[in-house]
Amino acid sequence: MTNTTEQDSHYQHLEKMSVGEILTNINREDQTVALAVQKAIPQIEQLISVTVSSMKAGGRLFYIGAGTSGRLGILDASECPPTFGVSDNWIIGLIAGKDMAIRKAVEFAEDDEGQAWRDLQEHHINAKDVVLGIAASGSTPYVLGGLKAANEAGLKTGCIVCNENTPIAAVSQYPIEIIVGPEFVTGSTRMKAGTAQKLALNMISTTVMIQLGRVKGNKMVDMQMTNNKLFGRGTRILMDELGLDAVTASNLLERHGSVRKAIDEYTKNINID
Structure with a gap:
């Protein structure tokens, strides 16, 4: 040694x-x-x-x-x-x-x-x-x-x-x-x-x-939003990924509680429409 x-x-x-x-x-x-x-x-x-x-x-x-x-x-x-x-x-x-x-x-x-x-x-x-x-x-x-x-x-x-x-x-x-x-x-x-x-x-x-699939693109889509900073980051991810305005992205994130779920549900609804 x-x-x-x-x-x-x-x-x-x-x-x-x-x-x-x-x-x-x-x-x-x-x-x-x-x-x-x-x-x-x-x-x-x-x-x-x-x-x-x-x-x-x-x-x-x-x-x-x-x-x-x-x-x-x-x-x-x-x-x-x-x-x-x-x-x-x-x-x-x-x-x-x-x-x-x-x-x-x-x-x-x-x-x-x-x-x-x-x-x-x-x-x-x-x-x-x-x-x-x-x-x-x-x-x-x-x-x-x-x-x-x-x-x-x-x-x-x-x-x-x-x-x-x-x-x-x-x-x-x-x-x-x-x-x-x-x-x-x-x-x-x-x-x-x-x-x-x-x-x-x-x-x-x-x-x-x-x-193991816990990152999408280069984003932490599964992060736990335990404070305002992280909720803001999640909102910006949705704005970038889905082309949404801040209010719509924030509301979507609050409704689903997860960046990944918000992206999946929004994309599914868009495809259905």
């Missing part, structure tokens, strides 16, 4: 830098992250393909992680229902230490190799499901144990790690390795590694949802 995420920063004496120097150097490092993600696209594509197939067969996608990695998984999972109008049981994020760990670090929670599988079993995990382990180091026991148990139970498994030749990648059927190198602050993997994980998760969940 090559543990680049723990290697010494390329920058020394950070405390002697001006604010501008700190910001410039962090930004310089951040610019390398997207290129590292680009190199992993073939691996990301393989994971997405098997996930789409599994979810079309009734499976779900689970993220498991600890610390920053776990929080990023929960963030991505929690944004899918409002964005794509899907059940919160389609993509599920689990973190070592449970919900308490979302806000505060739970000591040694990530060191229990058996806990992830116990957490997954609370969701009645089954062979149709996919488990994606997220761990910058590639060695977190919580994630490693969860993936091992998932393999033994016949599930599809993948991971997002930021080191090469890691134990977690070795046990994953569809590993994603995004090598971002040393952090600006040595070992602070919430920085470049966390950014890489967030970019990969964006790609995974968005592409899966597009492949």
Whole structure:
């Protein structure tokens, strides 16, 4: 295992830098992250393909992680229902230490190799499901144990790690390795590694949802309109898609409660006429 995420920063004496120097150097490092993600696209594509197939067969996608990695998984999972109008049981994020760990670090929670599988079993995990382990180091026991148990139970498994030749990648059927190198602050993997994980998760969940038909054209036609901003966005989509004025589009959306339903019903009525 090559543990680049723990290697010494390329920058020394950070405390002697001006604010501008700190910001410039962090930004310089951040610019390398997207290129590292680009190199992993073939691996990301393989994971997405098997996930789409599994979810079309009734499976779900689970993220498991600890610390920053776990929080990023929960963030991505929690944004899918409002964005794509899907059940919160389609993509599920689990973190070592449970919900308490979302806000505060739970000591040694990530060191229990058996806990992830116990957490997954609370969701009645089954062979149709996919488990994606997220761990910058590639060695977190919580994630490693969860993936091992998932393999033994016949599930599809993948991971997002930021080191090469890691134990977690070795046990994953569809590993994603995004090598971002040393952090600006040595070992602070919430920085470049966390950014890489967030970019990969964006790609995974968005592409899966597009492949499952939750986007029309380039619009979020299944989004949940939980506030005025989103209702306004839905109204504009109907105006663009159907050539309606704002009042007609707004009334149509309010009547049907969904952009997709509004488009389908309006189009059906037009065809009948």
